[in-house]
Amino acid sequence: MALREIRIEGDPILEKTSRPVGILTPRLKMLIVDMIETMRNAYGVGLAAPQVGVLRRIAIVNVDGENDYVFINPEIIESEGEQTGTEGCLSVPGKVGTVTRPEKVKVRALDIHMKEFELEAEGLLARACCHEFDHLNGILYVSKVEGELRDARYEEDEDEEWDEEFDEESGEDAETEEEQDVKKAEGQDAESAEEKKAESAEEKDAGSAEEKDAESADTKDAETAEENDAESADVQNAETAEKQDAEPEDAKDAENQNTVSGDNQDL
Numbered sequence: 001m002a003l004r005e006i007r008i009e010g011d012p013i014l015e016k017t018s019r020p021v022g023i024l025t026p027r028l029k030m031l032i033v034d035m036i037e038t039m040r041n042a043y044g045v046g047l048a049a050p051q052v053g054v055l056r057r058i059a060i061v062n063v064d065g066e067n068d069y070v071f072i073n074p075e076i077i078e079s080e081g082e083q084t085g086t087e088g089c090l091s092v093p094g095k096v097g098t099v100t101r102p103e104k105v106k107v108r109a110l111d112i113h114m115k116e117f118e119l120e121a122e123g124l125l126a127r128a129c130c131h132e133f134d135h136l137n138g139i140l141y142v143s144k145v146e147g148e149l150r151d152a153r154y155e156e157d158e159d160e161e162w163d164e165e166f167d168e169e170s171g172e173d174a175e176t177e178e179e180q181d182v183k184k185a186e187g188q189d190a191e192s193a194e195e196k197k198a199e200s201a202e203e204k205d206a207g208s209a210e211e212k213d214a215e216s217a218d219t220k221d222a223e224t225a226e227e228n229d230a231e232s233a234d235v236q237n238a239e240t241a242e243k244q245d246a247e248p249e250d251a252k253d254a255e256n257q258n259t260v261s262g263d264n265q266d267l
Contacts, residue, residue, distance in 0.1 A: 007050070018050055018137075020073045046061040046132040051090060051091050057072065057136045061125065076105050080105075082100055083126075084098060105126045
């Protein structure tokens with residue numbers, strides 16, 4: 001299994017008519033396997049043998065990403081209706097054009113086992129069959145384009161343009177990751193500042209409560225000391241008064257004793 005080189009418009013082989021396959025040799029079987037791999041690698045929906053440099057009537061079609069249709073010596077035996085749409089080609093890279101094809105076709109061909117089968121195709125499958133079978137007759141789609149070829153627009157380009165249009169309509173540019181990080185950091189800083197303010201307020205409240213408790217304790221101690229001093233002063237005053245009352249009585253007793261003693265001496 002190997003990737004084959006895809007011939008580009010201007011290569012003479014793309015303008016030649018391919019020969020029918022009589023016997024499917026191992027070499028032709030390998031060609032079919034390589035064509036499938038080459039088509040998938042190029043993100044195509046179809047590929048014909050002349051596009052990889054082999055003039056044999058063999059074509060591959062896959063429009064849904066699942067079913068690889070192998071057509072050997074194909075021919076369109078019936079067609080119906082018409083459809084006009086955009087086509088591209090792996091042999092004409094980067095360009096697309098508008099082409100009208102049958103809406104439905106009935107194909108007769110041989111499969112990879114060289115057994116005959118018929119397929120009724122419509123829509124994109126019918127368009128792809130017609131496109132690839134033209135290659136076998138040396139016909140490129142550009143000869144059937146209505147108007148001029150256009151530059152191909154891929155899904156990534158369309159997504160980017162849609163994003164730009166959306167930003168312009170909304171008047172808002174998408175935020176960059178750096179801006180989001182800055183906003184996140186600012187939010188965290190604001191939360192930290194609020195937490196610090198709350199902690200500071202709690203500390204102040206706690207300090208005020210402690211100061212009030214200390215002042216209350218000092219007041220109580222002062223009141224107790226004053227009461228003790230008052231009690232001590234009362235006790236001292238009482239003792240002084242008792243002493244003063246006792247001194248006159250002692251003096252009187254002494255005078256009486258002196259009087260009695262004097263009387264005895266005069267006798």
